[in-house]
Amino acid sequence: MTFRILLISLLTLIATNTTYAEKDTSFKIFRELNSEVPPANIAVSQKGRIFMSTHLAYGPELKTVELLSDGSHRKYPDAEFFPPINGVLGAIVDKHDIFWFLDTIWGKDGMGRVIGWDINKNELHKIYYIARPIVNDAYILNDMAVDRDNDAIYISETAAETTSALLVLDLKTGLVRRVLSGSSATIPEDKDLVIDGEAVTMQGNKARVGVNPITIDVTNEWVYFAPMSSESLYRVKTADLNNVALTADELEKRVERYSDRPKGDGITIDADNNIYVSDLENNAIGVIDSNRKYRILHQDKSVLSWVEGFANAGGNKIIATANKLHRSPAFMNKKPTPNAFYIVEFDSLGEATKGR
Numbered sequence: 001m002t003f004r005i006l007l008i009s010l011l012t013l014i015a016t017n018t019t020y021a022e023k024d025t026s027f028k029i030f031r032e033l034n035s036e037v038p039p040a041n042i043a044v045s046q047k048g049r050i051f052m053s054t055h056l057a058y059g060p061e062l063k064t065v066e067l068l069s070d071g072s073h074r075k076y077p078d079a080e081f082f083p084p085i086n087g088v089l090g091a092i093v094d095k096h097d098i099f100w101f102l103d104t105i106w107g108k109d110g111m112g113r114v115i116g117w118d119i120n121k122n123e124l125h126k127i128y129y130i131a132r133p134i135v136n137d138a139y140i141l142n143d144m145a146v147d148r149d150n151d152a153i154y155i156s157e158t159a160a161e162t163t164s165a166l167l168v169l170d171l172k173t174g175l176v177r178r179v180l181s182g183s184s185a186t187i188p189e190d191k192d193l194v195i196d197g198e199a200v201t202m203q204g205n206k207a208r209v210g211v212n213p214i215t216i217d218v219t220n221e222w223v224y225f226a227p228m229s230s231e232s233l234y235r236v237k238t239a240d241l242n243n244v245a246l247t248a249d250e251l252e253k254r255v256e257r258y259s260d261r262p263k264g265d266g267i268t269i270d271a272d273n274n275i276y277v278s279d280l281e282n283n284a285i286g287v288i289d290s291n292r293k294y295r296i297l298h299q300d301k302s303v304l305s306w307v308e309g310f311a312n313a314g315g316n317k318i319i320a321t322a323n324k325l326h327r328s329p330a331f332m333n334k335k336p337t338p339n340a341f342y343i344v345e346f347d348s349l350g351e352a353t354k355g356r
Contacts (some may be wrong), residue, residue, distance in 0.1 A: 001003070011048070012261070024309060026298075026347075027345065027346040028344065030343045030344055030345040031071070031343040032340065033340075033342070033344060034339050035058060035338075036062070037073055038054055038057075038058040038328075039052055039055065039309070039322070039341050039342075040052070040053040040054055040055040040091070040213065040308055040323065041053045041090055041092075041143065041308065041309030042311045043092050043099065043311050043322065044312065044319070045097055045099075046095065046308075046315070049093075050067040050311075050319075051066050051067070051076060051091060051119075052064070052091065052321070052343075053091040054100070055089070055323055056342075057329065057330035057331070058329070058337070060258075063085045064077070064084065064086045064088050064091065065087075067343075071156045073145055076099075077099075077117045077124075081115070086103060087103065088102060089102055089143060090143040090144040090156075090320050092145075093354070096127060097118065097120050098125050098147060099117045100144065100153065102142070102143075102144060102155065103115060104141045106137075108334065112139070113128065114127070114130065114155070117126050124126050130167065133242040135159070136159070136163075139159045140158045140159070141167075142156045142157065142200040142211070143156045143212060143309075144214060145214050145216035146355065147216055147220045147223075148171075151171040151172050152169060152171060152240075152242055153187055154214060154216070155168075156186075156208060158180070159181075161187060161208050161210060163182055163210075163327035164182070164186040164211045164227065165179060165181035165186055166225065170242075171314055179241065180255065185257075186210055186227060187210050188208040188210050188227045188228070188229035188230060189227065189231065190208065193229060193280060195305075196301070197327050200332060202331055206298055207229060209228035209229045209240055210227045213266055213335075215267045215275070216238070216269070216356060217269055217273060218271045218356075221238060222238070222240060223237075223241060224275060225267075226264075232259075232265065232286065233277075235255070235258075236251070236255045236256065236275040237254065259288050259293075260288075261286075261294060262278075262280070262282065264307070265278045266309045267310065268310035268318060270309070270349060270352050271350045271352075272313075272349060274288070274349045274350055275287065275288040276297075276349065278307035278308065278310075278320070279296060280307070280326075282299060283304045284297070284299040284300075284304055285299075285304060286295050289349070298346055301344050303322060303325075303344065304322050304342075305322055305326075306326055307320050308321045308322065308323050308325065312353055312354050314322075315352060316349075316350075317346075318345070319344065320346070322339070322344065323338075323342060326340040
């Protein structure tokens with residue numbers, strides 16, 4: 001009798017653990033893409049329209065697109081810009097249905113642009129220009145968090161190894177400030193990024209990439225960010241980022257090392273302050289819970305190869321892009337160049353509030 005009870009208990013435990021494991025490792029392939037539209041970042045509107053930037057590392061003709069419900073895509077916005085859009089990474093649709101995207105233009109007259117497009121009126125909302133001395137030769141407008149409560153956009157500016165910074169854009173005045181430049185919270189750690197057993201290089205040099213992932217909590221109180229080549233996650237209050245009276249040293253002292261994290265690219269946050277991150281070395285998506293502990297949620301070597309961008313899709317759904325960037329011409333330049341990319345969907349632990 002005792003053995004029988006023990007056996008039943010053991011079988012129940014195994015069944016319970018198996019059910020949990022299947023749930024924990026499940027995710028859905030939402031869309032498969034090819035080299036015409038290699039995905040970078042992704043954005044979801046209040047009514048569920050989906051927009052995406054394509055990754056400039058693959059040299060696509062279309063820079064930003066709308067993904068349609070029938071599985072196709074279209075150029076969006078379908079408008080001409082001067083100078084033409086060059087390379088877009090960061091993309092978000094805010095709570096007012098403005099599609100914001102970051103355009104990085106290199107060259108002797110290098111200039112960045114923050115472009116806002118009204119998706120309901122299908123017309124230009126605003127363009128903000130970012131030029132020297134706010135940026136220099138080594139710069140890229142990488143990702144952003146939009147804070148319409150404080151009329152600000154916070155941008156990760158992935159510059160040279162020692163000069164990466166955050167940019168704070170005042171949406172009312174157009175003023176752009178460069179903050180935390182060269183801070184330990186924005187520059188890369190001297191650690192190799194190892195994927196599938198091989199150290200990732202960028203045009204022959206070991207990858208050392210500064211501040212990249214950035215997001216904002218649903219109350220617009222805290223901005224979370226990290227260098228891509230880092231095992232730390234940092235945060236700072238929006239009130240401090242927007243306080244022009246703070247000196248550089250005073251602002252840096254108000255930055256908090258929030259938690260450990262894997263080296264990664266994209267990031268987002270839900271209403272319960274669970275923070276979802278890409279885990280590049282493990283071909284995975286992970287979460288830093290509200291207790292500041294990290295664990296892997298989903299792992300797949302073939303599908304979750306270099307998860308780049310996240311978008312909260314409302315309810316308990318998050319979508320994310322995976323683009324094998326380490327095999328692109330800009331990185332390892334492996335042959336053949338990848339031609340199969342994914343957008344995946346998975347369940348969030350808390351409400352996946354849109355606008356991030």
